[in-house]
Amino acid sequence: xxxxxxxxxxxxxxxxxxxxxxxxxxxxxxxxxxxxxxxxxxxxxxxxxxxxxxxxxxxxxxxxxxxxxxxxxxxxxxxxxxxxxxxxxxxxxxxxxxxxxxxxxxxxxxxxxxxxxxxxxxxxxxxxxxxxxxxxxxxxxxxxxxxxxxxxxxxxxxxxxxxxxxxxxxxxxxxxxxxxxxxxxxxxxxxxxxxxxxxxxxxxxxxxxxxxxxxxxxxxxxxxxxxxxxxxxxxxxxxxxxxxxxxxxxxxxxxxxxxxxxxxxxxxxxxxxxxxxxxxxxxxxxxxxxxxxxxxxxxxxxxxxxxxxxxxxxxxxxxxxxxxxxxxxxxxxxxxxxxxxxxxxxxxxxxxxxxxxxxxxxxxxxxxxxxxxxxxxxxxxxxxxxxxxxxxxxxxxxxxxxxxxxxxxxxxxxxxxxxxxxxxxxxxxxxxxxxxxxxxxxxxxxxxxxxxxxxxxxxxxxxxxxxxxxxxxxxxxxxxxxxxxxxxxxxxxxxxxxxxxxxxxxxxxxxxxxxxxxxxxxxxxxxxxxxxxxxxxxxxxxxxxxxxxxxxxxxxxxxxxxxxxxxxxxxxxxxxxx
Amino acid sequence: xxxxxxxxxxxxxxxxxxxxxxxxxxxxxxxxxxxxxxxxxxxxxxxxxxxxxxxxxxxxxxxxxxxxxxxxxxxxxxxxxxxxxxxxxxxxxxxxxxxxxxxxxxxxxxxxxxxxxxxxxxxxxxxxxxxxxxxxxxxxxxxxxxxxxxxxxxxxxxxxxxxxx
Numbered sequence: 001x002x003x004x005x006x007x008x009x010x011x012x013x014x015x016x017x018x019x020x021x022x023x024x025x026x027x028x029x030x031x032x033x034x035x036x037x038x039x040x041x042x043x044x045x046x047x048x049x050x051x052x053x054x055x056x057x058x059x060x061x062x063x064x065x066x067x068x069x070x071x072x073x074x075x076x077x078x079x080x081x082x083x084x085x086x087x088x089x090x091x092x093x094x095x096x097x098x099x100x101x102x103x104x105x106x107x108x109x110x111x112x113x114x115x116x117x118x119x120x121x122x123x124x125x126x127x128x129x130x131x132x133x134x135x136x137x138x139x140x141x142x143x144x145x146x147x148x149x150x151x152x153x154x155x156x157x158x159x160x161x162x163x164x165x166x167x168x169x170x171x172x173x174x175x176x177x178x179x180x181x182x183x184x185x186x187x188x189x190x191x192x193x194x195x196x197x198x199x200x201x202x203x204x205x206x207x208x209x210x211x212x213x214x215x216x217x218x219x220x221x222x223x224x225x226x227x228x229x230x231x232x233x234x235x236x237x238x239x240x241x242x243x244x245x246x247x248x249x250x251x252x253x254x255x256x257x258x259x260x261x262x263x264x265x266x267x268x269x270x271x272x273x274x275x276x277x278x279x280x281x282x283x284x285x286x287x288x289x290x291x292x293x294x295x296x297x298x299x300x301x302x303x304x305x306x307x308x309x310x311x312x313x314x315x316x317x318x319x320x321x322x323x324x325x326x327x328x329x330x331x332x333x334x335x336x337x338x339x340x341x342x343x344x345x346x347x348x349x350x351x352x353x354x355x356x357x358x359x360x361x362x363x364x365x366x367x368x369x370x371x372x373x374x375x376x377x378x379x380x381x382x383x384x385x386x387x388x389x390x391x392x393x394x395x396x397x398x399x400x401x402x403x404x405x406x407x408x409x410x411x412x413x414x415x416x417x418x419x420x421x422x423x424x425x426x427x428x429x430x431x432x433x434x435x436x437x438x439x440x441x442x443x444x445x446x447x448x449x450x451x452x453x454x455x456x457x458x459x460x461x462x463x464x465x466x467x468x469x470x471x472x473x474x475x476x477x478x479x480x481x482x483x484x485x486x487x488x489x490x491x492x493x494x495x496x497x498x499x500x501x502x503x504x505x506x507x508x509x510x511x512x513x514x515x516x517x518x519x520x521x522x523x524x525x526x527x528x529x530x531x532x533x534x535x536x537x538x539x540x541x542x543x544x545x546x547x548x549x550x551x552x553x554x555x556x557x558x559x560x561x562x563x564x565x566x567x568x569x570x571x572x573x574x575x576x577x578x
Numbered sequence: 579x580x581x582x583x584x585x586x587x588x589x590x591x592x593x594x595x596x597x598x599x600x601x602x603x604x605x606x607x608x609x610x611x612x613x614x615x616x617x618x619x620x621x622x623x624x625x626x627x628x629x630x631x632x633x634x635x636x637x638x639x640x641x642x643x644x645x646x647x648x649x650x651x652x653x654x655x656x657x658x659x660x661x662x663x664x665x666x667x668x669x670x671x672x673x674x675x676x677x678x679x680x681x682x683x684x685x686x687x688x689x690x691x692x693x694x695x696x697x698x699x700x701x702x703x704x705x706x707x708x709x710x711x712x713x714x715x716x717x718x719x720x721x722x723x724x725x726x727x728x729x730x731x732x733x734x735x736x737x738x739x740x741x742x743x
Contacts, residue, residue, distance in 0.1 A: 164641030170650045174580050180646035181583055181628050188643075578632050578642065 006072040021052055021063035021074055026519055032076050033085065033114055035151050035201055037064035039518040042156035042199075047149070048088050049114065052076045060084055086118045093120065094127025095173070096202075097146040103203040104386075110201035110513050111149060128173040135178075137186035139363060140194060140208055140356035140507075145176050148204035152177070153514075154196035161474040161498070163306070165190045177204075189309045189577050191474075193302035193498050194356030194380075194507015207356050207380050207508060211387050214377055217348040218261040224342050227257050228266040228328045228407070229352040232418025232503040233381050235529035236354065239510040240385030241395040246525035248533055251400025254408075256388050257352075258401060267403040268351060269410030271328030272417040272426070275299065276542035277552070278321045278568050279423075280430040281559035283493055287464070292316045294469075294484065294491040297423050299323045301361035302498030302507075304572065306474055311481050312574040317494075320569040322374070324417060325351050325358055326367050328407065329374030330567045335555045336407060337370065344370035351378045354418065354506030357498065369567035380508025406547035412443075412537035414545075419527040420472040420502035421448040421455060424495040428459065428468070429541045435462035443540045449531070451501055451523055454480055456491075467491045473500030501527065581650050582694035584658040588629040597622050598630070602637035611638050612648050616655055625656040661696045661703035663741045665689075667719045670709030677730075678717035682706060684731040685719075688738055701742065 002017040006024060013028040025032050036047035045062035052063045055073035060081065063074075075081065092111065100106045115122065132145035150168065155177060158166050165188040169178050179188045197205045217225045238247035257265045283295050298304055298319040307314050322330065329351065333344040351358065358378035361367070367374050379387075388395055402408070413429055416422030425445040433440055447457035448470045455470040469491045471480050477496050483489040499506045501523035512522050539545060556564045601618045605611040615638065619630050626649050628642075635642040649655040667673075667682045682704075686692060689702050696703040712718045715727025719737075726737060 165643055167641075167643040167647040168651075169647055170580055180631070180642040578628075 004068055004070045004072075006068050006070070006074065008074045009076055015068060017068075019068050021054075021061070021066045021068055022050060022518075024068045025052075025063065025074070025076060030076055031515070032063045033117070034064055034514055034518070035110060035114070035149065036153060037518070038153050038156065038199060038514050041160055042151070042153050044152065047092075047151055049085055051081060051084050051088075053078050053081055082118065085114075086120055089115050089118055089120045090122075090124040091127075092149050093122050094125035095130060096127075096149065097129075097144075098122055099147075103147070104206050104209065105200075105203035105511075108511055108513070109203060110515075112202075113513075130173050130176065132176060135184055136208065137184035138190060138192065138208070138360075139186075140192045140359040141185060141190075141197060142206050142208055143177075143185065144204055144206075145178075146204075147202045148177055149202060150175055150177065151201060153199040153201065154205055157195040157199040160500075161191070161193055161195055162310070162478045163189070163191055163193075163474065166196065189575065191302045191305040191309065191498065192357035192360040192507075193474075195499060197356065197507050198505075198509065198511050200511075201514065207382060208359060209383060209386075210359075210377050210379060211383050211390070214350050214379065214387065215390075217350070217377075222346060223348045224263050224346055225261070225348045225350065226264045226266060226332055226336075227262040227350045227352065228268045228271065228325075228332075229253060229257070229384075230268045230325065230354055230418065230503065231272060231415045231422075231530065232354045232506065232509070232526065233352050233384070234415075235418070235526050235533070236381050236504065236509045237385060238395075239512070240382065241388075243396070245512070245516075245520065245522055246529040248529050249395075250533070251402070252395060252398040253384075254403050255398040255401040256384075256393050256395060259393050259398075260387060260391055262350070264404045265408065266328065266332065267408040267410055267414075268324050268328050268353075269414035269417070270407045270545075270547065271324035271326075271331070272414035273410050273542035273545045273548050274327045274331065274551070274568065275321055275324045275417075275423075276413055276426045276430050277548060277559045278327075278564060279319050280427050280434065280542075282319055282321060283427065283431055284434055285560060287492065294494045295319055296494045296496055297427075298570075299417065299423055300357070300496065300498045300503075301355070301364075302357035303474070303477065303496045305357065305360065305575070306477070306498065308572055309575040309577060310478070313485070314481060315572045315574065318572055320571065322367065322568055322570045323358075323361065324414075325353060325361065325378065326374045326570070327568050329362075330367075330369035331407060331551065331555075333370035333372060333374060334567055335551055339554075344372050347372075348377070349373075349375045351375050352381065352384045353378050354381055354503040354509050355499075356380060356507040358508070364570070365573070366570045381510055382508060385510065406550060409545060409547035411542055411545045412534035412540035413542045415533045415537065416530050418503045419449075419530050420451065420497050421445075421470045421495065422502065422530065423497075424448045424468055424470050424493065426542060427493070427495075428461075428466075430543045432459070432461050433541065433543065435464075439544075448495070451521075451527070466493065468493045468495075470495040472497035472502050474498060476500075504530065581656075582658045582692060584625065584627050584696070586659060586696060586698060586700075588627050590623060590629060594622050595633070598633060599637070602634065606638060612640060612645055613652075616645070616649055620655060625659045627657065627659075656694070658694050659696045659700070659703065662701050663721050664703045664705060665719060665721050666705045666707045666710075668708070668710050668712070668717065669706045670713070672709070672713035673717040676716040678719070680731045681717055681719060681729055681734065684734040685738075688734055702738070
């Protein structure tokens with residue numbers, strides 16, 4: 001690699017050619033603040049927070065987009081730089097509501113931190129205070145443009161997801177981020193992934209908070225309130241309490257949920273094992289009976305809605321299996337309710353999800369096995385963290401506890417659902433055993449792991465070559481589907497996750513600021529924690545989960561049975577773009 | 579000023595559509611095609627309602643929001659149709675100090691539409707413009723190509739009546 005030699009604040013540093021000043025400063029151990037810049041997503045040099053002095057340059061330059069060259073001398077901490085950043089922040093605040101006290105991002109807001117760092121006067125300028133209305137029309141998200149700084153990170157995130165329903169409208173003081181023809185978010189083909197929320201540096205975009213509903217249900221003596229937690233939440237929740245990225249807090253999380261007052265603390269991982277039983281069976285049936293191939297996974301509600309809206313010709317390829325969230329809920333409201341003599345109407349099923357699209361999924365048609373919704377309230381990881389804070393639970397001091405049996409019992413195959421490649425690997429572990437008719441010793445399918453855009457492999461199963469592909473992030477998904485449609489690719493089974501890297505990077509996960517996202521492999525660390533958890537599990541194949549076997553023996557019969565179809569499978573609809 | 583979005587029913591013809599299709603086909607492979615296509619679409623339809631912008635988005639393979647974002651950024655694009663008679667009130671400096679703001683208010687009151695809107699019968703539309711170079715006649719307004727100067731708000735009803743059918 002060609003290197004260039006530069007000096008930053010007098011310190012000589014050698015950095016790869018093509019680096020920006022921002023990246024070069026990182027090599028030299030110097031932090032430059034950013035607001036609009038988000039690595040690989042948004043590099044527009046617009047907000048001017050990252051300005052630095054370059055010797056010989058006519059004016060300050062934006063470090064996030066300015067490439068280094070040989071002999072360059074950069075100064076990141078001069079009076080001119082500090083004054084410029086401070087004025088920029090004060091100008092941003094002139095059009096900002098400054099209601100930090102009640103803002104959900106307070107303490108985790110990039111704008112707030114910078115204002116504090118630079119000692120701004122929040123009332124230096126009286127701005128236009130452009131009028132705007134709060135958009136809370138969608139099931140999953142609230143937009144408050146009074147907190148928006150027009151950095152366009154959300155717009156870029158939406159573009160990266162190939163959805164493009166938000167953008168900058170009008171100009172000057174009227175500039176606002178919104179939808180075409182001033183429509184509400186619920187009236188445009190948003191797929192609810194929430195990547196815009198985790199990209200937002202301020203409180204302009206937040207998930208639709210439902211924790212009051214959950215607290216109310218817990219306080220209601222007539223309600224039996226049951227909770228279950230998605231695979232990836234156990235490796236991200238700790239971040240909300242200051243723990244390192246990739247900390248597995250499964251035991252503390254179970255303990256916290258019990259202390260919050262839930263009547264039962266189950267694990268969506270059981271639902272994930274159940275999903276594999278149904279999905280592996282569906283795949284084997286499709287292969288044997290000449291069904292529609294490639295079969296594509298349906299766990300990710302953002303992906304499902306994307307398929308229904310933008311690639312409706314692939315609806316027959318979607319697995320009819322409900323997602324683990326919905327399978328867990330359906331089993332709670334049918335099997336568990338019957339067994340314990342509880343009317344399903346009296347059960348409130350709460351799920352803790354890495355995902356904002358899950359809030360949309362709970363309201364979909366054909367997701368009510370017992371005649372009532374399978375899941376009543378889907379909370380994000382962030383909302384659970386807030387509940388724990390509000391309840392005064394000292395998370396880091398909690399003991400490790402276990403989930404309640406039997407709908408909290410799971411295998412290693414289930415826990416890896418939370419990362420791109422995990423569903424495929426889990427399905428292969430079971431499908432291969434079934435097709436070969438024996439307990440195969442190998443459980444690791446390394447080819448489908450990792451954070452590559454598309455992962456492909458061919459496995460020989462029962463004498464047949466099974467071509468699989470794994471992809472995540474909807475721009476990658478779109479490319480892959482275009483190739484399949486054009487006949488350039490011939491797969492039997494595709495795993496698709498809506499968010500880049502899978503659920504560990506979901507739109508409901510703890511928000512890491514750009515200062516972390518730009519330089520730390522957040523997805524990789526969270527993903528590794530899930531594979532480590534899988535490795536440590538005594539059972540690593542879904543069909544070997546004794547509790548799964550018990551539920552089939554007592555209730556569902558066998559995978560793909562009439563009963564299973566009634567409770568655990570669903571249908572899809574084509575959705576209009578306009 | 580935020581642009582007014584038309585609430586009037588869209589009355590595009592098959593002939594207009596085939597013209598727009600030809601424009602889209604001509605620009606489809608060109609980077610940055612949204613601007614020229616919007617310009618020509620406005621020539622064809624007179625304005626850029628959602629129906630036209632959807633056709634452009636589909637035709638060019640870009641999102642509706644992208645097309646809309648461009649159409650609201652540039653002042654040359656209109657989201658509301660022009661009436662048979664477009665009344666344009668000069669809000670340039672000279673006219674403004676001579677009271678053209680009151681003329682505009684009177685027109686809003688009489689026509690029951692806001693600036694950048696069109697009456698539901700399609701007869702009148704209202705716009706505010708900058709200097710038209712007739713400062714000696716301030717305050718002025720134009721109705722299509724007819725110029726009226728040295729006006730007071732009480733003159734407005736008569737001017738409207740002259741064109742109303």
